[in-house]
Amino acid sequence: MAKPIEIGLVLEGDDARRFHKYMENPKITKEGRELIREAIKIAKKEKLYV
Amino acid sequence: MSNLSYFDLFFKPLDASCDVSQFHSTEQELDDFLKEDALNNQLNRLSVTFLAYWNDNLVGYFTLINDSIVAEAVTESDREPSWAYRKYPAIKIARMARHRDFDNKGIGTLMLLRIFVITLHVSQFTGCRIITVDSKTGAVEWYRKKGFTLAQMRPRDDTVPLYMDFHRFVSQEDLHTL
Numbered sequence: 001m002a003k004p005i006e007i008g009l010v011l012e013g014d015d016a017r018r019f020h021k022y023m024e025n026p027k028i029t030k031e032g033r034e035l036i037r038e039a040i041k042i043a044k045k046e047k048l049y050v
Numbered sequence: 051m052s053n054l055s056y057f058d059l060f061f062k063p064l065d066a067s068c069d070v071s072q073f074h075s076t077e078q079e080l081d082d083f084l085k086e087d088a089l090n091n092q093l094n095r096l097s098v099t100f101l102a103y104w105n106d107n108l109v110g111y112f113t114l115i116n117d118s119i120v121a122e123a124v125t126e127s128d129r130e131p132s133w134a135y136r137k138y139p140a141i142k143i144a145r146m147a148r149h150r151d152f153d154n155k156g157i158g159t160l161m162l163l164r165i166f167v168i169t170l171h172v173s174q175f176t177g178c179r180i181i182t183v184d185s186k187t188g189a190v191e192w193y194r195k196k197g198f199t200l201a202q203m204r205p206r207d208d209t210v211p212l213y214m215d216f217h218r219f220v221s222q223e224d225l226h227t228l
Contacts, residue, residue, distance in 0.1 A: 002079055002083035002087050003079060003083075005091075005097055005115060005142075005144040006184065006207075007116075007117055007118075007142070008118050008120065009117065009118070009119045009120070009140075009211050011122060011202070012122045014203065015202050015203060016121035016122055019119065019201070020121055022213075022215070023138075023215060026199075026215040026218050026219070027199070028197040028214070028219050029195055029196065031195055031196055031197065032195075032196050032214070032219070033197065033219060035162065035163055035166060035196060036216070036219050036223050037223045038163060039166035039170060040220065040223055040224055042167050043166075043167045043170040043171060049167075049170040
């Protein structure tokens, strides 16, 4: 049996603070943004997202 | 050979008819999961695995589950008023692997694109604001290039968690695609 899948990510201390700051003003790379843009187009074309 | 396009791949949910015995990635643990655990997990709805095919070749797979992020140990005194939520629902990329014989074709990126499409679809029916991933150490930079952010400065395991505020970026991009 392979390693079980872990569910639930618990962030503590500085990791938690960094997460809250990120959620206030999240940053994404150009490549990530382009990928999301393409996903939206595909999902709409396949009528999976309106 | 140059990169494939999204529509070159065919994605299929794993079922008992799928032969995964010849799948070999560069990570034994990822191969073991697919061959030993993925189907049982699928039948019990503990996770859902999709297989990616190109020209009838099994070139990759990914496994998704529901997840959550809990930001603990932020005391009320250092909590900003804008930190409205301590817990966020998420979809997790629990496993993702590419066949080792199909390198440099952009298959990982196309699988991630498919995951984004699935998340867009699912997000209309249930809350899943964030996408999380447990990355193998060697794939961390790849995920960062795709827009994910490191969740822990000192990961406690041999996998490294990352997250992406998917909904926020979709909201921003959706305005441009209307």
